Amino acid sequence: MDRFSEIRSRWFTPLQMLELDACTRCRECVDVCPVVRAGFPDGAMERIAGWRRLGTPSSRLILRLVKTPSSELDRVALFSSLFRCTSCGACSVVCESGIACAPLWESMMGASREMGFADAAIEQIAGTVVEDRNPFGGSDRERGTWIPSGARIADAAPIGLFAGCTSAFRQPELGQAALRVLEASQTEFCMLKDGESCCGSILFRTGSWKEYRETVLSMIADLQARGVETLLVLCAGCLKTISLDWPRVYGGDLPFRPVPFSVFLRDLIREGRIGFGSGRPLRVAYHDPCHGGRQLMHELGRDWVFEAPREVLAALPGIEVVEFSRNREHQVCCGAGGGVKAGDPDLALRIAREKVAAVDGMHAEIVASTCPFCRRNLDDARERAGSPVEVLDVIQLVDRMMGS
């Protein structure tokens, strides 16, 4: 077995090997790719073709015979296309052959890193996550500073809250809104607090998670020791990682159930455990985050990932929910995922600008989501475009209406 095959066998499952041969080159994936729409040529279809050319001796021979550009150039194009992918998974939804693209890119990235091709910006963040246990380089001491003194957090409880790094280090208002909702509904819950680490999302997305295994296992053990049965997750990226990637590391079903915070909010509203004042009429566009939406629809069900946040918004007084022309599993990515926000921030903003323009066109005052990372990127694009639209998390809207 040559070195390439050896690396490949470590990163690709047998079904992923089949996927590499199953592309019919129908171009559906190219038409929906946000990166291609932003002007880059290589979508999922070419990425799969590029990987095949890299891997099969017969393709390499044909390449030489027909004198197509050197395989080295092909390699550079392939790897740069890989690290420019937002891993939004829109390609999977439209693939005629049912290729599960996002996990395939993750395997490709892992193999690419082992072959010596890595993106400097992503490597730096991955290193920071492994070293500091968060992608922002903050210290353990800083992590808990967003929690207001006096917040009633149990040491152990059947309900746990996983806030995520973005809440802890960049958007404390998000976590604080969640705490207020939990308090208002008199829900007893616990947290890992300073013991919480990054869920490892960027490491899983970019194929560098193997160095992070122990940290994930220790968080699972800690949550289990606290008696957590339901883990409420504030961030779509964390939710996907905990739901899909942690079980791989753990080697089976987790001892608790990860639940989107919006599902919990919907339950509170249905049970009448939180109430709202009156609100002025507002048009709110709901953006389905890729990682908390289409990538989890098979695992958590469409009701949880698509309908719960919409039902929460619709229950708020004065709010009219408006839909993007492409919504739910067909939602257009905001551009932040897959390490693109860190690796190519201009590209991330270019993709988000299209989204902000769509919101403006819908005459919506607010664009709401359940992903702090989408929120950050959309807010950056909004600011750059000078749009009056407000970008908020569903939790913030609920918190705002509770206080009104």
Next chain:
Amino acid sequence: MSVHGFIPSLIAWVLLLVSSTVSVVGLYRLVSCWGHGSPGSFISAWAHEAFRDGPGVFLRVLVLDVLLFRRVWRRSRARWAVHMAMFWVFVFLGGFVLLSLLALALAYLDPAGIGGAFARQVKGLTLPYSVTGYFLVGASGIALARRLLVREVRRRTRLSDLFLVGSVFAIAATGMVAEWFSGFDLVVGPAIKNWDLALQVLSLHMYAVFLLFVMMLPWSRFRHIVTSPLLLLARRGGD
């Protein structure tokens, strides 16, 4: 009828043997590659995934996604029509050729005197055979012309795409011309009937079928005919 009177020569038997062997070796190599060197590990992983939700789901995916292209239907009705037409035309033409071979064998052996009756039944399928044959030649001809003549389509066409479409066109066109000279074709009829020429073009058609399709199946983009259904079944329709 395309194979009436076609007696395979020694060369044709060698061709059949070589192309089938190359095809089988290629398929084995593919399965082996998917299993990282072990065909067994791929087959067991595939079977585990394909039957994970029970035989009912397997059958549903087989009918709705593999045979009726449900995923394509969800995206575009026009492309679904093209997919359905291409797939079922191929299935029909392939089935007809097999029936004709059977008719030939029965006519030659004539067990219990049914050979002639069976051949006459098969001959009754000449109309749908001609119609679907023309359809395939037309569709593949348009696809080939677009890839060669329309700049935007040509720009994004790879050699492998061209081989796929070109092969389908070559197979369909030689089959159609052989049919013309045989005198069975319903449009041209017996006007240009030339049995010797028909047999020569038919030989060419069989070479095209074996060299461009059977032999190349696992080695070219034709492989998606095998891989795409396998994946849909393993991913339980992608849902």
